[in-house]
Amino acid sequence: MNTDCLENEIAIAGAGIAAAAVAIQLLRDGFRPVLIDRGLPSSKGIEAISESALRLFAALDLLPALEQAGGVWVAGFENAWQSHEPILRSGRYLHVDRTALLQATIATAIDRGAVLTACHTLPAIRIAGDRAYVTIDRVERPFAAAIDATGRSAIWSRSIRWQQQEIAEIYDAIGDPNCLRGRIARIADGWVYRLGLPDRMTVGVVRSQRLRGQIDNALVNASLDLPNHTQLRFLGRRPAVPQWAAAPIQDCRIAVGDAALASNPIAGQGIRFALSSALAAAAVVRTWRDSPANRAGATEFYNELVATERQQHLASIDALYFNEPVSTTNHQLSQPILDRTNLPATVCFTGQIKTMNLYIDGLIQPSAALILADGKAVRWLGNFDLLTLQEFGREPIVTAIAIEHLRSTSMSQESALSLIQWCLEHQIFASIPAPQSTL
Secondary structure: OOOOHHHHEEEEEEEOOOHHHHHHHHOOOOOOOEEEEOOOOOOOOEEEEHHHHHHHHHOOOOOOHHHHHHOOOEEEEEEOOOOOOOOEEEEEEEEEHHHHHHHHHHHHHHOOOOEEEOOOOOOOOOEEEEEEEEEOOEEEEEEEEEOOOOHHHOOOOOOOOOOEEEEEEEEEEOOOOHHHOOEEEOOEEEEEEEEEEEEEEEEEEEEEHHHOOOOOOOHHHHHHHOOOOOEEEEEEEOOOOOEEEOEEEOOOOEEEEHHEEEOHHOOOOHHHHHHHHHHHHHHHHHHHHHHHHHHHHHHHHHHHHHHHHHHHHHHHHHHHHHHOOOOHHHOOOOOOOOOHHOOOOOOEEEOOOEEEEEEEEEEEEEEEEOOOOOOEEEEEEOEEHHHHHHHHHHEEEHHHHHHHHHOOOOOOHHHHHHHHHHHOOOOOOEEOOOOOOOO
16 A cells, blocks of 8 residues: 555545635645535525635635636625614625635636545545545545535534524525625514625525525515615525534544534624634644644644634624624734824733644644733734744833834834734733822
8 A cells, every 4th residue: 555645645525615725725735635525506695705814815825716706896894783774894895606616716626636526425434543434436445634524514523513593595686786785684583684796696584494484575675775676586595503513623534614613604704714724624634744743732723723713603693692792802903003192101011921732834833822811822913923022021111112122123113003002902011100200
């Protein structure tokens, strides 16, 4: 048996966006991914991709595939959850057809060397030691790892758990130039959303599963600010409940995308998590091969990543449904402070540092990170390594001097001010009161 082949072949169940993404990253790392496709139809409709999620497409060199899928940029998103007067969420969103995006990403994976195998029924998986055995064309083959990218069916990652009992009924309608922007709105028995392209739009009605069926077309049109004459054409139903695998990683099997965690569609995080979990899963597999001493650490990293994502998502959904404020940790710099008078005169580094497993250069490695007040760990803001803030020491430092030190690292004045503010908000810096003057 070819040992090199055994160490580098990876079985991937599914042929969706998460499957394509993990295959592309594995190819970069010298693996040979085998996509096992049941040929199921893809979910129809329009996807809204936030501008911030484009970094994940860029990390996978998938921007050309995204361009090939077409789509339009739309400014903002309307949130009419609590009233008929929507709150405009800023930012840009790329609206793209889901099927076109899927076809472009799978084609990219195959062009780069992924093998696609068709089957009517997904073969069972057998785990023995650190190998996964899958029967393809009546021959049981060993793989170095198995990736479950079968979506909500999570065929290789049972058991699954879920919350709530909602279903999304998806409709298609003729496009309207005044309705390109996405919008969500609450209705008496659920909620509705719209996403537009110039020639068509997708409308979703999310309700308890027991209420599925006939909808009030006029109510939906009014809630989504659609023209009265808009006619909705039924496309299909799909689960809308948060769902997760009880064991997203076990032995040499890893679940990615919806197989690991399927979110409520109101979160708009499906594509982002599909790509981020794919990158993380590929890093785990590479760590198993290239740094076997840290196999347990890589496994722990992935479990914690999915658990943290699940906890944040469930908390945000609960807060939304009960009209409570959502507590989140912002790992992005806030808007720059343009005046130094908004900052304390003196600050002190108070960050707590802990060694933990981090994603670094495509591997999971033990490294130091800053622990924030809410217990979350962070190492970088953009390309800035927060651990360099230790250079300020534990003694008070004049804020103006700290800013000049940061500027000496080629950071702009505005970015340095914003970083100081962010560190104060997250208790990495503490404000030191100015000494009282004596007469």
